[in-house]
Amino acid sequence: MKRKYKILLIVVAVLIVVGFSAKRVLLDSSHVADVPGIAVTVDDFRKVAGSGENLPVKINIIRVAEGEFPGGMVVAGDRSKTYTAPLAAFQVVYEREFPGGGNTVIVDAGLDRDGVDKMGGHSVFNEAGYTMVQRAMRKAAAILITHEHFDHAGAIARSPFFNEISRRVLLTPEQAAGPEIKNAGFTPEMIAKCGRLTYTGLHSPFPGMVLLKTPGHLQGHQVIYVKLRNGNEFLIAGDIAWHMDNITRLISRPLLVSLFLGEDRDAVAGQLRWLHDVWYKAHPEVRIIVSHDRAQQDGYVKSGVMGGSFSL
């Protein structure tokens, strides 16, 4: 064989090896810690949540939009299916009004039509759902977000009623200073108009609702435990996992996606282990709510543990 063909063969072989290794590292490698990255237990949440007549009576969900993700983007290395990802808003309903008015707390609000159009692909906007969430925010006692990504906070920042609802939008200092809040549509002036939610450790701003900061996916990420008067318990887990498969199968998002998001992959790895060991395995009676898992959310609504429409 001529020398130059030999070199060409070696170059091609090297490129193939590099290509396969890159694919393995970037797309197929999962990262889940061996031990939970958070020491807080389910019983710790329960103690802080309180009990009795003041607990909320219902939790509702509305899908504001829906997108589609290739399976490999959600579960590292598994390209066997496409995931339908809802962009949802939650409403925790109390029997009595709070002193400042309103008997509901909204958690996440999804995004508006413009935001959905920018997502492209097979994204579908739910006009009726969006309108209902907007109406519900005007009547809410408070509006919280799991984190400040545009698909969770965009419908707040870009709400036609922003000035009316702003003081009831409660941002943690980490969310208010977060790198993504601008992309959700918040200007510094708008952030200044919002209320603040300053806390450390476990914090219950409303009966039956307990917050814990879980920086990783974003610096301002938090999870929200909800205990209803009927004893049903939920953990709104935000985007630590995008799909329940991440938790049950203990497989994270691929490295490429984490790099793109700029997330703290080690922190998320410890949180995934925490959700799997401390919640899913040890306390299956607590229903984990993953932000973008349609099958899971539909199941909760179908079985009646969550309402499929908002109380207005």
Ligand SMILES: [Zn+2]
């Ligand atoms: Zn997110």
